[in-house]
Amino acid sequence: MIYITSAVAAWLFLIGLYGVVTSRHLIHLCLCLTVVQASTYVLLIGISYRAHAIAPIFSDLPPTTPAVDPVVHALMLTDIVVEATVVALLLAITVQIKKRTGTVDPNHVDILKG
């Protein structure tokens, strides 16, 4: 069934979160968030899969061939591009943190000064 894709998605999610929790560099942290997002894509694709069905493109095959679910593919597709810009926003925050506090170690960033 679709167990293997769900297992891969769970593994990516947990290992990405582990990277975020134990990270010591903010850029590494942003990229671990990317890994967590990748896990959601894998899970969505796994959910949309049907056995012996083609991709939902009918340019060379008759429109009545059974195809997989296109809604989930559409969600995922826009999400990948939007994720890239959100990671860019996070990296811009990282640049500002380095300018203000001089460090990129999330354990030593001390923005809320009393």
Next chain:
Amino acid sequence: MNERWRLLLFVLGALGVAALYVIAFIALPGPDPLRDRYRLAINSRTVPEHNATDAVTAVNFDYRGFDTLGEEFILFVSVMGAMALLRQAEEKKTIELRDAIDASRDVPGSTAIRVWVLAMVAPKVLFGFYIVSHGQLTPGGGFQGGVILATAPLVIYLGAHFKLFKKIVPHTAVDVAEAIGVAGYVIIGMLAFFWGGHTREFLTNVLPMGKAGSPAASGTMPLISLATGLEVAAGFSILLYAFLQELLTKEKPSEQPEQRPEGHA
């Protein structure tokens, strides 16, 4: 809390999540006909109704066009946020550092890169426009094609220097282009208010459907695809511009150093 406790808390949470996940997947119901209703409904209707052979783009820009508009706004706002965070003083107050690649200004990098860039720019632009305009026929659409188009200025920066990049993507031009992209989507959606017939809902597909297999098919879909491609390409170019400017320029030291008031006596 220090690192070891944080890691321990995470491991406990991860074990809990893994256990619940496995239980959830074992308890999922098997395949039943109700699960496939939406998929069958869409797959059987894209070609007869819209002459669009790519069901994914039809879902993106027609059946679920409103959700894609929301995603585009997310992209717009993140680009705006990154631009606001990396905002610098105006042009005349900054000096441009030398590019990290070349020590002297006359040699803009290795010859191999320049040759490759020269060969690749035109195919990139052409391929990007092809992917954007054929969104409803083959896998593609505004989002993917826009990203491909945005790599063209980046590759030009790699082969030449930052001044050329600034000349090719001037800041106001890409700002205006991105705004036109986002506004274009909304305006195309509002066309339905005038030509909608008996249903005047936002984002109804109201233009003629054309012939299946031609890039002008499917009514508003190629127009929305073009608007989205413009917006994504301009957005990524703005991001590149902001990051490169952050990296490669620094503020001119002011003429008179400010007089700091001396500490209290």
